[in-house]
Amino acid sequence: MRQTYGGRRLQTCMQTRGALRRPAEPLASAAAAGLQGVLSATTGHCQPLFTALQRDLLAWYDRVRRVLPWRALPGEQADPYRVWLSEIMLQQTTVQAVIPYYARFLERFPTVEALALAPLEEVLPLWAGLGYYARARNLHACARELVAQHGGRFPRDLEALKALPGIGDYTAAAIAAIAFDQPAAPLDGNWERVVARLQAVTTPLPTAKPLLKAIADDLMPAARAGDFAQAVMDLGATVCTPTKPRCLLCPLQPHCKATAMGLAEALPARLPKAERPTRHGAVFHLWRADGAVLLNRRPPKGLLGGMMELPGTPWLTRAPDEVAWLAHAPARASWRRLPGTVGHTFTHFHLELGLYVAEHAATAHEVAGEARWVDPADLGKEALPSLMTKVLKRTLASF
Secondary structure, eight states: OEEEETTEEEEEEEEETTEEEOOSSOHHHHHHTTOOEEEOTTTOOEEESSOHHHHHHHHHHHHHOOOOTTSOOTTSOOOHHHHHHHHHHHTTSOHHHHHHHHHHHHHHOOSHHHHHHSOHHHHHHHHTTSOOTHHHHHHHHHHHHHHHHHTTOOOSSHHHHHTSTTOOHHHHHHIIIIIHOOOOOOOOHHHHHHHHHHTTOOSOBTTTHHHHHHHHHHHOOSSSHHHHHHHHHHHHHHTSOSSSOOGGGOTTGGGOHHHHHTOGGGOSOBOOOOOOOEEEEEEEEEEETTOOEEEEEOOSSSTTTTOEEOOBOOOBSSOOOHHHHHTTOSSOSOOEEEEEEEEEEOSSOEEEEEEEEEEESSSOOOOOTTOEEEOGGGGGGSOOOHHHHHHHHHHHHTO
């Protein structure tokens, strides 16, 4: 018998007294009861569709799955574009922070074709504040390659997905599983934590990543792979949390070695992180008599690539004296240093910026390169990273 479930057509069977019989109930309920199987094309034997662990987790997911704007409803086919967009946005960012960005981005670019046709300058402002801005540049490049090389369709093959700009092992697996129901395990932080606890893996991260990936791949079912992948994500986000895991409420408690050994909260183990170094710099808020502010666009590649900023100095490991800072000022003016600094922490270092403000007497001032004057009322439309938003809040308050 052929049934459709989770977006895939499966040849199913139920073995009773050595004979294959027509299932007396739909595939979903039969699978939940542990009776449903897949007919092997090579042996002709009826193989269990789900293990006990997979069955327990999927039954839990069917009851309490999170409703998220990018997630397909039960019985619906996931949209690969929405899966990809959400997964890129969710990297290093929380679900609650992403939701409003996702809604605005999808409203402006509802399809991969719409994103590909837009200039990068229209994409970056909608990403401003999310951080890790290389993601936005890669997102745009990926959309253009999808349209140019794949007719606007996402490939189903893992290696073909990984060949696209900005798509690595995790994102490729997430798209393959969630959008195309392929048994690929998207090993994010939630997956790592759940798998490490299930198997009581005490090897610290990141050393343990290859082992956890191998275990995760073995956990994936042949059917409902997308649901299973998202079930692990939901479990890690709501039950198997980094601190104080709710083991008594966990559907996988009977299968969890860490819980049995009393190690759940201690796993996954991690190597000590190196202390972040501190860098120092200065920025210059120059305004004209008409109120316009001078902004500069950063180089397209590198940290905060392509984003807008107040002109500033290089970021150095040691802060020089004020004369050295002022040598980088964008114009000759009566610069006034504001008290204190603005701090911002990046992945690999912490930054402290000194703040200088000055008024340029002329209403017109020639600027070079990517610099331009911006009306203060239009600052919200610019691709300003959160660092510059903090800086401008301080400098504008000083006038």
